[in-house]
Amino acid sequence: MGVLLAVCAVLLALAPLGAAVAARQRLVGAADSSALAAADTSSGRRAGSPCSIAAAVAAANGAHLAACAVDPAGVVTVTVAISVVGWPITAAARAGPPPGQSTMAST
Numbered sequence: 001m002g003v004l005l006a007v008c009a010v011l012l013a014l015a016p017l018g019a020a021v022a023a024r025q026r027l028v029g030a031a032d033s034s035a036l037a038a039a040d041t042s043s044g045r046r047a048g049s050p051c052s053i054a055a056a057v058a059a060a061n062g063a064h065l066a067a068c069a070v071d072p073a074g075v076v077t078v079t080v081a082i083s084v085v086g087w088p089i090t091a092a093a094r095a096g097p098p099p100g101q102s103t104m105a106s107t
Contacts, residue, residue, distance in 0.1 A: 023084045024091065030061035031080045031093035038068065038076040039095035054078045066090060073097065 034057040038050035046053065051068035058065045058080045067079040075096030082089055 019084055023082060024089050026061070027063055027080060027082055027089055027091040028093075030058055030063040031078055031091040032095075033061060034058045034063075034065065034080055035076050035078045035093040035095035038070070038078060039074065042070050042074045042076055042096065050076055051078075067092075071096075073099075 034054040037046070037057045038054035040046045041048050041050040041053045050070050051065070054068050054076065055065040058078070061080075063080040063082045065078060066081040067077075069077045071077075073096065075094055077092065077094040079090055079092045081091075
């Protein structure tokens with residue numbers, strides 16, 4: 001009986017860690033999606049502000065946009081975040097044209 005209780009206690013203690021690992025994987029997808037949508041916007045393929053689009057995509061994936069930057073070549077770097085069981089979790093992604101190529105929309 002004592003061994004069963006010990007096993008249950010260990011499993012209960014590890015459950016939040018498992019939830020955090022699963023949430024991190026979903027967050028990586030949210031960061032990738034946000035960066036890709038923002039890169040489409042910075043290239044002129046989509047109307048709007050790259051960081052506003054990234055924030056909307058992050059929110060649609062259950063995260064919030066923690067940081068967003070667009071460099072002169074049109075490469076977008078985003079960081080998205082969530083909190084799981086009180087632990088802050090972040091993921092970053094970047095998207096844009098290959099080095100040496102700029103697809104920035106002309107202004």
